[in-house]
Amino acid sequence: MKSKINIYLIEYAINAILRQKSKSFFIVFVFTLLIFLLTSVFFITNSIRYELDSTVDTLPQIIVQKIKAGRHYDIDVDAVDNIIEIAGVSDAVARVWGYYYFENAGVNFSVVGIEQYEKQYKNSFEKIADKFDLSDTESNPSMVVGHGVKKTMHQSYYKEYFNFIKPDGTLKKVNIAGVFDADTQLESNDIIVTSKEIAREIFDIDEAKATDIVVKVANPKEIPMIVSKIKSIYPDSRIITSQDLKVSYQNIFDYKSGIFLALFIVSLFTFFIIIYDKSSGLSSEEKREIGILKAIGWRVDDVLKEKFYESFIISFFAYILGVGLSFAYVYIFGAPILQNIFVGYSQLKTSFELPFIFDAQTLFLVFFLSVPIYVAATIIPSWKVATLEADEVIR
Amino acid sequence: MIELKNIIKRYELNKNDIVTALDDINLKIKEGELVVLKGASGSGKSTILSLIAALSKPTSGEVVVDEKKISKLPDNFASVYRRDNIGFIFQKYNLIPTLSVKENIILPLVPLNPDANEVQEKLDKVTKMFNISHKEDSIVRNLSGGEQQRVAIARANVNNPKIVIADEPTANLDEKLSLNFIEILRELKALNKTIVIATHDPLFFDLDFVDREIQVHNGKIIL
Numbered sequence: 001m002k003s004k005i006n007i008y009l010i011e012y013a014i015n016a017i018l019r020q021k022s023k024s025f026f027i028v029f030v031f032t033l034l035i036f037l038l039t040s041v042f043f044i045t046n047s048i049r050y051e052l053d054s055t056v057d058t059l060p061q062i063i064v065q066k067i068k069a070g071r072h073y074d075i076d077v078d079a080v081d082n083i084i085e086i087a088g089v090s091d092a093v094a095r096v097w098g099y100y101y102f103e104n105a106g107v108n109f110s111v112v113g114i115e116q117y118e119k120q121y122k123n124s125f126e127k128i129a130d131k132f133d134l135s136d137t138e139s140n141p142s143m144v145v146g147h148g149v150k151k152t153m154h155q156s157y158y159k160e161y162f163n164f165i166k167p168d169g170t171l172k173k174v175n176i177a178g179v180f181d182a183d184t185q186l187e188s189n190d191i192i193v194t195s196k197e198i199a200r201e202i203f204d205i206d207e208a209k210a211t212d213i214v215v216k217v218a219n220p221k222e223i224p225m226i227v228s229k230i231k232s233i234y235p236d237s238r239i240i241t242s243q244d245l246k247v248s249y250q251n252i253f254d255y256k257s258g259i260f261l262a263l264f265i266v267s268l269f270t271f272f273i274i275i276y277d278k279s280s281g282l283s284s285e286e287k288r289e290i291g292i293l294k295a296i297g298w299r300v301d302d303v304l305k306e307k308f309y310e311s312f313i314i315s316f317f318a319y320i321l322g323v324g325l326s327f328a329y330v331y332i333f334g335a336p337i338l339q340n341i342f343v344g345y346s347q348l349k350t351s352f353e354l355p356f357i358f359d360a361q362t363l364f365l366v367f368f369l370s371v372p373i374y375v376a377a378t379i380i381p382s383w384k385v386a387t388l389e390a391d392e393v394i395r
Numbered sequence: 396m397i398e399l400k401n402i403i404k405r406y407e408l409n410k411n412d413i414v415t416a417l418d419d420i421n422l423k424i425k426e427g428e429l430v431v432l433k434g435a436s437g438s439g440k441s442t443i444l445s446l447i448a449a450l451s452k453p454t455s456g457e458v459v460v461d462e463k464k465i466s467k468l469p470d471n472f473a474s475v476y477r478r479d480n481i482g483f484i485f486q487k488y489n490l491i492p493t494l495s496v497k498e499n500i501i502l503p504l505v506p507l508n509p510d511a512n513e514v515q516e517k518l519d520k521v522t523k524m525f526n527i528s529h530k531e532d533s534i535v536r537n538l539s540g541g542e543q544q545r546v547a548i549a550r551a552n553v554n555n556p557k558i559v560i561a562d563e564p565t566a567n568l569d570e571k572l573s574l575n576f577i578e579i580l581r582e583l584k585a586l587n588k589t590i591v592i593a594t595h596d597p598l599f600f601d602l603d604f605v606d607r608e609i610q611v612h613n614g615k616i617i618l
Contacts, residue, residue: 008508010515292491296550
């Protein structure tokens with residue numbers, strides 16, 4: 001039985017690619033580079049979006065901060081008692097936290113103080129409170145650190161403890177009790193969890209004060225109402241809901257993605273103009289070859305089928321190569337350079353690993369943005385030549 | 396079998412420059428006949444061959460082959476007509492130089508998606524017939540002029556066409572190779588193929604197996 005796939009035509013197409021080695025190599029190179037960049041950006045954005053979504057889920061429902069002259073100040077711990085009395089509030093915790101700049105490595109650590117007996121506002125902190133004893137602040141001051149923090153401290157030869165430089169210039173030695181394991185790396189990577197007392201010492205925060213207060217609400221639908229009640233009690237407060245934070249994160253991230261996508265649309269457009277220009281300017285040899293094929297009995301659709309195979313093979317090969325390279329670049333090598341552009345604070349935050357997210361939609365999108373357009377850009381000029389009189393083309 | 400009726404063919408080089416290649420030509424060629432079109436370069440011989448092979452269309456008039464008006468055929472039907480009926484041997488052979496002998500010869504069969512046995516059978520037949528079987532895997536650009544011509548003849552005959560057309564077939568050959576080609580023509584004639592040759596090579600004149608010699612001058616047939 002005769003095969004429906006014309007092997008001879010495919011063989012001819014492969015031969016045609018191999019015959020024009022330098023042209024084929026140039027196209028594969030440019031195409032692979034474009035697919036690689038485009039897919040890498042999509043892979044990174046997918047991974048970061050996943051991280052952000054997971055991080056947002058762990059955020060407190062309401063955060064209450066004190067504002068004075070438009071700036072954030074420490075809030076009175078007493079405010080917790082008033083807030084917890086509001087109907088619908090199931091819990092309120094005063095937080096002591098801040099950013100500690102580690103000059104040696106040029107990175108910021110997020111230092112969070114927790115109490116052993118307090119109900120924690122994050123599940124991951126609850127685990128720490130259960131697992132590690134951070135209460136002995138006098139004889140054995142200790143902390144639990146994120147993976148990124150541990151790595152950074154190790155690089156500076158702090159393996160068992162770390163010396164914090166307090167605002168008055170004196171040192172505070174804190175032992176590393178363990179490594180913090182949370183649901184997302186964005187959340188846990190740069191975090192140091194210790195007792196509230198030590199956190200107060202590191203940042204020089206008075207015992208009657210806290211950085212902010214997190215509020216837990218039993219029914220999320222009541223959040224706007226509770227926000228308005230807190231605002232009426234503390235008019236000098238700024239109240240941030242998890243929804244506000246989600247929007248804020250999303251805006252920053254979408255802004256960066258938007259810039260990148262705009263750049264890519266421009267580069268994609270430029271690429272296709274180059275490709276179209278190259279393809280439309282069929283060389284006299286290529287034109288002559290089409291003329292010969294027509295003269296010996298090939299129909300226009302036979303010529304176009306051959307050109308389809310030729311362009312499909314070359315672009316699909318470049319597509320597979322580009323996707324493969326971008327997969328390795330993002331998920332094996334951690335997307336150096338590009339990741340920093342997207343995350344945006346590489347000089348301050350410690351780096352994190354991108355989680356692997358398989359997104360068939362992305363792969364289809366990149367495929368349809370590249371392969372069919374290239375195939376069309378190749379077939380159109382061939383069609384123009386193939387529809388001329390064979391005699392005219394050969395002459 | 397082949398009939399050209401009141402053929403006029405004009406080429407428009409640009410708006411003000413129109414060349415009349417054929418001027419009211421009438422010609423009949425019978426089945427199995429071998430006709431030599433003689434004449435100087437630019438006389439219109441090659442244009443007559445193009446029209447018979449449906450490689451171009453006349454400006455006016457009709458080309459009829461086996462009672463079919465091939466000058467009116469749409470492009471795709473003209474291709475099928477060529478594939479099934481015509482074996483064209485071009486002056487410069489028109490081979491694809493970077494392909495092998497075998498790949499060049501089977502090119503007319505490729506769109507038909509034939510099975511491997513059929514391809515091999517047809518290939519063996521023409522390569523033996525035109526004495527090129529020992530070069531099957533050689534790349535065409537590495538062959539001598541005579542060998543390249545034999546490849547072109549093999550390609551023109553791989554589909555066993557009824558009509559063989561040759562345009563200045565000996566223009567690039569020395570006398571010995573030209574005589575070899577004439578022997579090949581004799582064999583093709585013996586197979587009862589209709590053969591039309593355009594040439595100004597005197598070797599083709601007064602050959603015993605040539606049925607007719609037709610003089611073409613300035614786009615007209617001189618009787």
